Amino acid sequence: xxxxxxxxxxxxxxxxxxxxxxxxxxxxxxxxxxxxxxxxxxxxxxxxxxxxxxxxxxxxxxxxxxxxxxxxxxxxxxxxxxxxxxxxxxxxxxxxxxxxxxxxxxxxxxxxxxxxxxxxxxxxxxxxxxxxxxxxxxxxxxxxxxxxxxxxxxxxxxxxxxxxxxxxxxxxxxxxxxxxxxxxxxxxxxxxxxxxxxxxxxxxxxxxxxxxxxxxxxxxxxxxxxxxxxxxxxxxxxxxxxxxxxxxxxxxxxxxxxxxxxxxxxxxxxxxxxxxxxxxxxxxxxxxxxxxxxxxxxxxxxxxxxxxxxxxxxxxxxxxxxx
Amino acid sequence: xxxxxxxxxxxxxxxxxxxxxxxxxxxxxxxxxxxxxxxxxxxxxxxxxxxxxxxxxxxxxxxxxxxxxxxxxxxxxxxxxxxxxxxxxxxxxxxxxxxxxxxxxxxxxxxxxxxxxxxxxxxxxxxxxxxxxxxxxxxxxxxxxxxxxxxxxxxxxxxxxxxxxxxxxxxxxxxxxxxxxxxxxxxxxxxxxxxxxxxxxxxxxxxxxxxxxxxxxxxxxxxxxxxxxxxxxxxxxxxxxxxxxxxxxxxxxxxxxxxxxxxxxxxxxxxxxxxxxxxxxxxxxxxxxxxxxxxxxxxxxxxxxxxxxxxxxxxxxxxxxxxxxxxxxxxxxxxxxxxxxxxxxxxxxxxxxxxxxxxxxxxxxxxxxxxxxxxxxxxxxxxxxxxxxxxxxxxxxxxxxxxxxxxxxxxxxxxxxxxxxxxxxxxxxxxxxxxxxxxxxxxxxxxxxxxxxxxxxxxxxxxxxxxxxxxxxxxxxxxxxxxx
Numbered sequence: 099x100x101x102x103x104x105x106x107x108x109x110x111x112x113x114x115x116x117x118x119x120x121x122x123x124x125x126x127x128x129x130x131x132x133x134x135x136x137x138x139x140x141x142x143x144x145x146x147x148x149x150x151x152x153x154x155x156x157x158x159x160x161x162x163x164x165x166x167x168x169x170x171x172x173x174x175x176x177x178x179x180x181x182x183x184x185x186x187x188x189x190x191x192x193x194x195x196x197x198x199x200x201x202x203x204x205x206x207x208x209x210x211x212x213x214x215x216x217x218x219x220x221x222x223x224x225x226x227x228x229x230x231x232x233x234x235x236x237x238x239x240x241x242x243x244x245x246x247x248x249x250x251x252x253x254x255x256x257x258x259x260x261x262x263x264x265x266x267x268x269x270x271x272x273x274x275x276x277x278x279x280x281x282x283x284x285x286x287x288x289x290x291x292x293x294x295x296x297x298x299x300x301x302x303x304x305x306x307x308x309x310x311x312x313x314x315x316x317x318x319x320x321x322x323x324x325x326x327x328x329x330x331x332x333x334x335x336x337x338x339x340x341x342x343x344x345x346x347x348x349x350x351x352x353x354x355x356x357x358x359x360x361x362x363x364x365x366x367x368x369x370x371x372x373x374x375x376x377x378x379x380x381x382x383x384x385x386x387x388x389x390x391x392x393x394x395x396x397x398x399x400x401x402x403x404x405x406x407x408x409x410x411x412x413x414x415x416x417x418x419x420x421x
Numbered sequence: 422x423x424x425x426x427x428x429x430x431x432x433x434x435x436x437x438x439x440x441x442x443x444x445x446x447x448x449x450x451x452x453x454x455x456x457x458x459x460x461x462x463x464x465x466x467x468x469x470x471x472x473x474x475x476x477x478x479x480x481x482x483x484x485x486x487x488x489x490x491x492x493x494x495x496x497x498x499x500x501x502x503x504x505x506x507x508x509x510x511x512x513x514x515x516x517x518x519x520x521x522x523x524x525x526x527x528x529x530x531x532x533x534x535x536x537x538x539x540x541x542x543x544x545x546x547x548x549x550x551x552x553x554x555x556x557x558x559x560x561x562x563x564x565x566x567x568x569x570x571x572x573x574x575x576x577x578x579x580x581x582x583x584x585x586x587x588x589x590x591x592x593x594x595x596x597x598x599x600x601x602x603x604x605x606x607x608x609x610x611x612x613x614x615x616x617x618x619x620x621x622x623x624x625x626x627x628x629x630x631x632x633x634x635x636x637x638x639x640x641x642x643x644x645x646x647x648x649x650x651x652x653x654x655x656x657x658x659x660x661x662x663x664x665x666x667x668x669x670x671x672x673x674x675x676x677x678x679x680x681x682x683x684x685x686x687x688x689x690x691x692x693x694x695x696x697x698x699x700x701x702x703x704x705x706x707x708x709x710x711x712x713x714x715x716x717x718x719x720x721x722x723x724x725x726x727x728x729x730x731x732x733x734x735x736x737x738x739x740x741x742x743x744x745x746x747x748x749x750x751x752x753x754x755x756x757x758x759x760x761x762x763x764x765x766x767x768x769x770x771x772x773x774x775x776x777x778x779x780x781x782x783x784x785x786x787x788x789x790x791x792x793x794x795x796x797x798x799x800x801x802x803x804x805x806x807x808x809x810x811x812x813x814x815x816x817x818x819x820x821x822x823x824x825x826x827x828x829x830x831x832x833x834x835x836x837x838x839x840x841x842x843x844x845x846x847x848x849x850x851x852x853x854x855x856x857x858x859x860x861x862x863x864x865x866x867x868x869x870x871x872x873x874x875x876x877x878x879x880x881x882x883x884x885x886x887x888x889x890x891x892x893x894x895x896x897x898x899x900x901x902x903x904x905x
Contacts, residue, residue: 170811170814170816175809176805176806176809178805178806182800182803182806184803184807184821196810196812198811246810
């Protein structure tokens with residue numbers, strides 16, 4: 099089933115937090131919503147789930163208009179930041195919560211519960227209580243619980259935020275595979291660009307209550323539509339005037355490279371060796387400067403050396419800044 | 422309460438004459454005097470104790486913190502009677518204030534301890550580093566952070582002093598409560614007692630309004646992240662002196678009254694011969710308590726739920742109405758119920774229903790407060806998760822909110838139970854003829870000066886009172902240990 103948002107707006111009182119969002123998530127697709135804190139992305143998620151009223155617009159799923167359907171009849175699963183597992187219920191009973199007619203005590207015997215436990219690799223922990231689980235285990239239970247009633251759409255609110263960086267990759271991989279297998283339309287909300295890019299088939303960049311751009315991670319990174327999108331999706335440095343830069347024109351730092359032949363001539367001012375890479379500061383003849391990165395496995399130039407500098411790929415918009 | 426108003430409205434011409442009667446004014450003056458003196462004494466004692474227990478490194482601080490809460494377990498009339506056992510013929514306003522201060526000081530000590538613990542020590546440090554002498558820095562920086570909480574507690578003390586009936590009656594101080602009771606049981610003119618009850622209720626509501634305003638202010642301050650101060654070390658002499666002070670307080674408030682009663686026990690034959698009476702009284706008390714607690718908890722559930730989840734004006738109003746019992750003295754509630762039952766259902770007068778209704782009105786706030794905190798403690802996200810899994814709101818409430826809040830709700834029931842078992846004035850007025858509770862048994866023993874006979878019911882009452890006292894002590898045990 100798909101999730102369709104048509105011109106969704108709303109907020110608190112008179113203050114609109116979400117302003118006219120259009121977004122489509124296909125069956126089996128995962129779309130990340132990337133936005134800074136306070137951009138209204140959590141409000142958007144709550145509006146989709148039916149926990150916050152819409153001022154205007156429609157929330158559709160599989161062609162059905164859900165705008166006025168109460169939360170508990172929307173068949174939209176929710177995975178909260180820290181799982182929100184029911185503390186008095188075992189892992190199995192948590193997963194069985196949304197299944198009708200299953201007694202908490204016998205939850206572990208239910209075929210759906212057993213299937214989901216196997217999918218999230220928690221077969222052994224069916225009778226544990228939530229407080230006996232690690233953060234990653236809790237998050238996997240939360241996903242299994244959301245999938246149990248066979249929702250059409252699953253919403254994930256910064257689901258991996260509370261996990262250790264070391265755990266995050268593994269848990270994320272497992273959870274995303276599970277969502278794809280279940281064939282639901284999944285919307286994942288995050289303020290972490292690495293997470294948004296690694297999780298989403300497509301990324302919707304959310305700025306100031308609006309979707310500024312929706313595209314694949316690579317397209318967003320290489321061709322951001324606006325300066326805000328460029329800044330949210332990666333680092334941007336102004337393109338030096340000597341390389342054809344001007345107000346509002348920037349590049350990703352790694353787009354500046356040393357050119358063995360050709361390029362614009364510059365003199366190396368300093369070399370900061372960080373091991374894995376070195377940051378080379380150069381000055382051009384016209385006095386403009388730039389910093390470029392060189393892999394630790396390449397030969398580093400020395401201070402005072404003349405080098406050629408070239409730009410790889412297309413420039414990106416950058417916040418206009420007086421030079 | 423509307424009833425008191427109606428009674429007054431029935432004979433409006435006499436209102437002024439009754440109000441301005443020298444006798445009423447005299448009672449009013451005594452009541453206000455006792456209340457003000459008690460409040461001032463409890464404020465000083467409470468803040469001092471709280472300071473010793475939170476800002477000073479004392480050996481056995483945990484023990485003394487529990488001791489500081491224990492006076493909550495000793496009803497003031499038991500304390501008064503105990504001291505009368507030590508000093509026969511004790512009477513007058515001075516001893517009354519002393520007894521009241523001792524038994525009500527925890528109302529100040531407990532919030533003041535919490536306030537001291539979260540007071541921002543960095544401000545005091547800054548003042549000292551700028552050259553202010555330590556004592557002045559304390560008075561200008563730390564004390565203002567503690568005062569809102571301490572004053573809110575003091576107003577609870579004032580409420581207690583206003584509505585206390587047993588201790589003034591025992592120590593033969595004529596206050597509004599004893600005046601109301603005398604008028605009522607004398608039976609000459611019940612509108613007289615109604616007018617006095619109204620005056621008393623107005624005083625109490627005034628106290629409650631100020632208390633509410635202060636509490637809002639003190640909780641508004643608590644948001645800031647504070648630097649907790651290290652405990653101050655006193656010299657060996659200072660620590661010993663402080664411990665001695667605390668021990669004297671504990672002895673006077675907690676140890677002496679029951680001990681004095683027990684000491685008189687061997688000379689008495691009554692309960693030795695007839696333990697049955699006491700057993701029946703205890704069972705009756707327990708039964709009344711359980712029924713009242715059950716009703717109060719059930720009635721509290723919807724109110725508490727709405728107050729915890731829906732911050733609308735309507736919810737606030739409903740919650741405020743249930744707090745009537747908190748403000749209005751037991752005697753006033755009892756009077757209102759007497760006139761209500763006589764007007765509406767004369768058959769219920771002096772029946773168990775009227776008494777239970779009084780208990781419920783009086784102690785509903787305890788049940789609501791406890792259940793409200795319990796509901797507020799259920800994370801909103803859990804309910805939303807349950808909703809997203811297909812549960813309608815009512816089902817979410819039954820499957821998630823109610824089970825998770827049950828311990829807190831039951832705790833509220835236990836508090837109601839303990840309060841009912843200690844209640845005296847409303848019970849005296851409304852109890853069915855021939856029925857005795859522990860408190861009225863004790864009251865009867867005191868009215869004939871049978872110190873020893875009072876010992877057993879008093880001990881039973883104190884042990885019942887230990888439940889809420891220890892609950893409070895448990896709540897404050899962690900103060901100062903956790904640096905947050």
